Amino acid sequence: MRIAPTRTSRKPENTVPLINVVFLMLIFFLVAGTLAPAPDREVDFITLAATDPASPPDMLFVRADGTLTWRGEALTITEHVRRWQELQQEGAELRPLRIAADRSLPAIDLLETIDELRSAGVDPIVFIAERQPE
Numbered sequence: 001m002r003i004a005p006t007r008t009s010r011k012p013e014n015t016v017p018l019i020n021v022v023f024l025m026l027i028f029f030l031v032a033g034t035l036a037p038a039p040d041r042e043v044d045f046i047t048l049a050a051t052d053p054a055s056p057p058d059m060l061f062v063r064a065d066g067t068l069t070w071r072g073e074a075l076t077i078t079e080h081v082r083r084w085q086e087l088q089q090e091g092a093e094l095r096p097l098r099i100a101a102d103r104s105l106p107a108i109d110l111l112e113t114i115d116e117l118r119s120a121g122v123d124p125i126v127f128i129a130e131r132q133p134e
Contacts, residue, residue: 039100040069045130046103058087059128060097062113064104077113081120096124 040061060080061069068075070083084097097117101110114125 040072043069043100043102044104045128046101058095058098060099062099062101062105062110064102066105066109066113068113077116077120081117081122084122094124096126097122098126098128100128 039059040063042063043061044064058070063069068077068080070080075083087095099114117125
């Protein structure tokens with residue numbers, strides 16, 4: 001006589017907690033992506049062979065006509081130096097000034113701007129550029 005083995009029924013796995021976690025991660029990344037201010041749209045980045053892809057929010061943009069913008073606001077060099085110094089006082093660590101220049105800006109104008117910033121006491125200065133596709 002054959003006895004049929006008893007089959008244990010499996011409960012279906014509950015995927016609701018997994019869906020909740022994925023949804024919360026989606027919301028987090030949507031919010032985190034909108035917190036950083038957008039770069040100045042009138043600046044066409046200079047391209048280099050290798051760069052750091054980070055784009056910090058406190059970056060000084062130099063347009064093709066030599067205008068300096070910070071967080072979308074046009075500033076003079078003295079105004080920007082004052083704001084950079086205020087940022088230095090807020091934080092315990094030294095923050096370098098990050099500059100992104102338009103590729104149409106003449107190099108001599110960019111060098112003069114950097115010299116004026118250095119003579120005003122801004123140090124260190126980091127130059128941001130766009131990676132050129134290989």
